[in-house]
Amino acid sequence: MAGNVSAPGQAHWSSKGAFVLAATGSAVGLGNLWRFPTEAGSNGGGAFVLLYILCVVLIAMPLLLAESLIGRHGQRSTVASAAYLARQSKASPMWSVLAVIGLIANTAILTFYCVVAGWVVYFIGTSAADLVGAVSAGTPLAGAYAGDSVEQIQQLMPTLFANPALLVGLQLAFVVITTWIVARGVKGGIEVAATWLMPAFFFLLIAITVYAAITGDFAAAVAFLFTPDFERALQPGVLSSALGQAFFSLSLGGGAMIAYGAYASRDTNLAQTSGMIAFADTAVAIIAGLAIFPIVFMVGMEPNAGPTLMFQTLPAAFHAMPGGAIVGLLFFVLALFAALTSSVSLLEISVGWVTEKFGVSRVKAAWSLGVLVFLIGLLSALSFNVLADQRPMASVPGFENATWFDAIDGVTGKLLLPLSGLVTAIFIGWVADRKLVNGETGLKGGGLKAWRFLIAWLCPLAVAAILVIGLFPQLLG
Ligand code: PFF
Numbered sequence: 001m002a003g004n005v006s007a008p009g010q011a012h013w014s015s016k017g018a019f020v021l022a023a024t025g026s027a028v029g030l031g032n033l034w035r036f037p038t039e040a041g042s043n044g045g046g047a048f049v050l051l052y053i054l055c056v057v058l059i060a061m062p063l064l065l066a067e068s069l070i071g072r073h074g075q076r077s078t079v080a081s082a083a084y085l086a087r088q089s090k091a092s093p094m095w096s097v098l099a100v101i102g103l104i105a106n107t108a109i110l111t112f113y114c115v116v117a118g119w120v121v122y123f124i125g126t127s128a129a130d131l132v133g134a135v136s137a138g139t140p141l142a143g144a145y146a147g148d149s150v151e152q153i154q155q156l157m158p159t160l161f162a163n164p165a166l167l168v169g170l171q172l173a174f175v176v177i178t179t180w181i182v183a184r185g186v187k188g189g190i191e192v193a194a195t196w197l198m199p200a201f202f203f204l205l206i207a208i209t210v211y212a213a214i215t216g217d218f219a220a221a222v223a224f225l226f227t228p229d230f231e232r233a234l235q236p237g238v239l240s241s242a243l244g245q246a247f248f249s250l251s252l253g254g255g256a257m258i259a260y261g262a263y264a265s266r267d268t269n270l271a272q273t274s275g276m277i278a279f280a281d282t283a284v285a286i287i288a289g290l291a292i293f294p295i296v297f298m299v300g301m302e303p304n305a306g307p308t309l310m311f312q313t314l315p316a317a318f319h320a321m322p323g324g325a326i327v328g329l330l331f332f333v334l335a336l337f338a339a340l341t342s343s344v345s346l347l348e349i350s351v352g353w354v355t356e357k358f359g360v361s362r363v364k365a366a367w368s369l370g371v372l373v374f375l376i377g378l379l380s381a382l383s384f385n386v387l388a389d390q391r392p393m394a395s396v397p398g399f400e401n402a403t404w405f406d407a408i409d410g411v412t413g414k415l416l417l418p419l420s421g422l423v424t425a426i427f428i429g430w431v432a433d434r435k436l437v438n439g440e441t442g443l444k445g446g447g448l449k450a451w452r453f454l455i456a457w458l459c460p461l462a463v464a465a466i467l468v469i470g471l472f473p474q475l476l477g
């Protein structure tokens with residue numbers, strides 16, 4: 001296409017499949033396994049899931065296409081790609097603010113993401129020790145933590161939280177691995193990891209779900225997740241949580257999808273790939289819910305247990321499962337890889353920008369940003385012990401009780417990502433050159449018309465409304 005020249009040295013995925021897998025690797029992560037069940041559990045189950053699916057189909061998927069086309073057209077860092085499309089459309093390069101918000105939000109997300117991934121590393125450690133014990137006792141096919149009661153297994157998390165040095169050490173370990181991969185150049189590492197690990201992850205998740213369905217209280221879980229509660233669904237908090245989760249889970253909000261789109265080749269049909277990524281991501285989230293909630297109900301936990309839900313239920317499932325010691329270890333290793341393919345994309349956003357903007361090497365950029373992410377992440381890591389009493393946003397309605405961890409998660413998920421999405425929708429729907437944009441989508445006829453309607457009208461209006469309602473719930477009385 002005229003005027004679309006790759007920036008010098010721009011890398012590309014080796015195939016369309018590799019792009020889909022890497023982007024799915026970015027989308028599928030702790031957001032699906034850990035955040036989705038947490039949010040669904042705290043927001044009334046069925047009410048949340050219904051809104052979530054609506055948000056994905058009507059808002060997130062059109063935006064996923066918009067973001068990947070900005071990247072593919074620009075072939076540069078996220079901020080530069082947005083500015084490039086603006087200039088080509090004879091609009092102000094200030095529209096790249098959508099990517100600046102995204103850059104800040106996604107770097108902030110990475111700070112607490114590494115903390116949660118550190119918990120996954122912890123469970124790899126305890127599962128590995130448990131498996132070694134089972135093997136040396138001559139019972140390699142035992143359930144996980146065979147000698148412990150369910151109560152003891154649920155104490156693993158509180159025990160970890162009572163040990164700040166260990167928490168910070170695990171967080172540091174994950175920051176280092178993420179930074180190391182990004183510093184080496186993402187393409188080879190991510191592509192290879194995504195190609196092998198995503199399918200393996202998917203199959204194992206299904207196996208665990210089938211097991212949970214057979215042994216746990218599957219009927220209660222299905223009823224909890226799929227009985228729509230319209231009254232609850234209309235509560236402003238539930239709406240903005242569902243939208244925030246859709247953005248988080250699909251890696252939207254001015255970041256990863258622009259960055260990864262920039263490595264996609266011209267013959268990739270972005271509408272098709274966006275559909276595939278959104279479908280895979282949503283399927284994994286729902287399957288994760290169906291793996292976790294039967295066990296929540298079976299062991300008598302409350303579904304609104306918050307961020308520790310996954311870490312207290314799944315080990316209990318592996319405990320009850322023949323061969324659970326092996327499956328448990330495998331699951332947490334795969335969860336770690338899912339987290340890594342996401343965290344690498346989170347760091348890549350700022351590394352791409354810093355190398356381009358300041359002309360420093362990728363290695364220097366990655367390690368400097370890695371240090372920054374670690375230091376800010378300490379606030380989240382310590383939110384569960386040393387800083388547990390701090391309420392940084394005590395005077396902000398809706399955030400009165402938020403710890404540092406909750407505050408950074410909430411502000412990015414409920415405010416910054418949707419804000420960036422709003423600006424993106426207005427930019428692509430109204431400002432950017434129509435012909436150029438339409439040509440990038442791979443859509444024609446009715447599909448193109450529908451997408452243009454969603455991106456120009458529904459996305460901006462719905463996201464703006466949800467943002468305002470989420471920020472000022474008192475407006476609804
Ligand atoms: N989508 C990832 C997950 O669900 O775990 C998290 C994420 C990755 C958010 C990349 C934003 C992003 F740019």
